[in-house]
Amino acid sequence: MRLVPPYIESLEPYKPGKPIAELQKELGITNVVKLASNENPLGPSPLALEEMRHHEQDLHRYPNGGLELREVLAGRFRLKVGNVIAGSGSEGIMSNIIRAFLCDDDEVLTSEGTFVGFYVLARSRGTRLVTVPLKEYHFDLGAIASRINEHTKIIYLANPNNPTGTIFTKAEFDAFIKRVPSHVLIILDEAYFEYAQRSPDYPDSMAYRYDNVITLRTFSKAFGIAGVRIGYGFAHDSLITNLLKVKLPFEPSTLAQAAGIGALRDEAFLRRTLEVNEKGKRSLIPLLHALGLMTISTEANFVCVPLANEEAVNALYGGLLSHGVIIRPLRAFGLPHCVRITIGTEDQNRILLGALKGVLATMHQATVIP
Numbered sequence: 001m002r003l004v005p006p007y008i009e010s011l012e013p014y015k016p017g018k019p020i021a022e023l024q025k026e027l028g029i030t031n032v033v034k035l036a037s038n039e040n041p042l043g044p045s046p047l048a049l050e051e052m053r054h055h056e057q058d059l060h061r062y063p064n065g066g067l068e069l070r071e072v073l074a075g076r077f078r079l080k081v082g083n084v085i086a087g088s089g090s091e092g093i094m095s096n097i098i099r100a101f102l103c104d105d106d107e108v109l110t111s112e113g114t115f116v117g118f119y120v121l122a123r124s125r126g127t128r129l130v131t132v133p134l135k136e137y138h139f140d141l142g143a144i145a146s147r148i149n150e151h152t153k154i155i156y157l158a159n160p161n162n163p164t165g166t167i168f169t170k171a172e173f174d175a176f177i178k179r180v181p182s183h184v185l186i187i188l189d190e191a192y193f194e195y196a197q198r199s200p201d202y203p204d205s206m207a208y209r210y211d212n213v214i215t216l217r218t219f220s221k222a223f224g225i226a227g228v229r230i231g232y233g234f235a236h237d238s239l240i241t242n243l244l245k246v247k248l249p250f251e252p253s254t255l256a257q258a259a260g261i262g263a264l265r266d267e268a269f270l271r272r273t274l275e276v277n278e279k280g281k282r283s284l285i286p287l288l289h290a291l292g293l294m295t296i297s298t299e300a301n302f303v304c305v306p307l308a309n310e311e312a313v314n315a316l317y318g319g320l321l322s323h324g325v326i327i328r329p330l331r332a333f334g335l336p337h338c339v340r341i342t343i344g345t346e347d348q349n350r351i352l353l354g355a356l357k358g359v360l361a362t363m364h365q366a367t368v369i370p
Helices: 020-027 046-054 067-077 089-101 116-123 141-146 170-177 237-246 254-265 267-290 310-322 346-365
Strands: 084-087 107-111 128-132 152-158 185-189 213-218 231-234 302-306 338-342
Touching (some): 020 310, 046 254, 067 084, 084 089, 089 116, 089 213, 089 231, 107 116, 107 141, 116 128, 141 170, 267 302, 267 346, 310 346
Parallel strands (some): 107 128
Antiparallel strands (some): 084 231, 213 231, 302 338
């Protein structure tokens, strides 16, 4: 008898973007700009930090499972508490979905070129993961619907998609949902919802009421508290009831819950975050084009840049590291010829562009880029 199931032995764990401290140690430098992990360049929400400080004296007590945050979210979105779940980031809730709803003969269906963390979670259960190609760097909802069969249990959709930044529209989603049987569970991962919600074509999942849809959102991106791991989800109460059965009983932590509650009150910080991102997008993308780089249209806080091949990706990534700039190669996401660059502050974007000019010139000389 094998101690470790073969699907676990063969699993490639999720690998986050290169940490700042690691590059500082490798190169012996202090000034590093990390534009690899779509973190908020402004730092954490001040009201999130304030709310965490108010709960420091409660750390000898066990958490209440996110009940207070669930109540706040239910009030904000005019739902019952039974329609809301809180967890350790949206990935924590994804993990609970995999545990709660998948059986051995079930299949999971999604796209190529999407969030690698979901691939890892889906494969960790040992069920079959079916993927369809992106269509011009977008989710091809028609092709996904065509792959639904009697074994399909979960469909994962990221909107905006990570790592491409693209969205599917209201019209596309409306046509898609009509083709999905009611017993198939749809995960709508809206980790970048705050950045995309202004788009008139964006299908905010909270405007729909389908019993087989779970919406996932996070405080990691727009609210800048990725380090405390707090996310939330909305769904029919029967789905939430079963998710609560498998989640860790004291998840999320006291400080994570407090941070989420504080962040929800921090409307000024959210406005500033979105303004900085829009300004950065408007200035950075034309300058990337001026350097001869192609970009994928994005509704998130990052931009996906296709290159000629993986050799060019490795050359660009390594060259920028030598300048103290970290971006994200996308081989693990199924896009080995692409990199993802977080939109930073004005100063961070300026440093990136300065480094890019030198690195790209070297790459051209070495014929890495034709």
